Amino acid sequence: MAQVKICGLRRPDHIVTAAESGARFVGFVFFPKSPRAVSAEEAALLIPHVPVGVARVGLFVNPDDAFLDHTLGHVPLDIIQLHGSEDPGRVAAVKALTGLPVMKAVGLAGPDDLAALTDYGLVADMLLVDAKPSKGGDLPGGNGLPFDWRLLVGRTWLGPWMLAGGLTPQNVAEAIRLTGAPAVDVSSGVEIEPGEKDEGLMRAFVAAAS
């Protein structure tokens, strides 16, 4: 039914399991506050375990140019995921700086947030539609928080997009059915504790989404 991205991978065997299960994207979190964070040097050792045909996504939160340069100097990536408060101008600038496609996360809590999908859709190569994080929280994503998927029912999309936020092996099929999402992204929902992926949950998630 939908393509799958598994985010926040930190172990070679988990990358292999994600790919063997059928995930089409694997994500590496370059945000030090996250329990899933990896350094550029650590990610460089993980990348050779990603099979050809699986897209390597780097997740960044309000990165400056130097941080992007440093990371990309160590880690070959296929897609940049921007998950902070980057405005559309910054999205365009990151695309120009890196020469890579950018997937911009947009947080939804209610109908007032939908306009941002149009604004970012004009500059980003792909949208990642996530729950809006709570104010003052440590992480702008990866919180296992779903949003009201009915906000997206009947929406016309002008480009590629992914659904994220609190997805699990139990709820992902219903989320895809309601929203028509062509792709889904998961982090917490395939973990046994923050930052610790579980192979059985990863397999179950991909099976439920496919």
Ligand SMILES: O=C(O)c1ccccc1N[C@@H]1O[C@H](COP(=O)(O)O)[C@@H](O)[C@H]1O
């Ligand atoms: O995964 C993280 O630690 C993270 C940190 C900072 C920003 C985003 C993060 N993850 C992304 O958040 C969404 C939803 O994750 P979850 O499945 O609800 O845990 C997903 O796109 C992750 O890539």
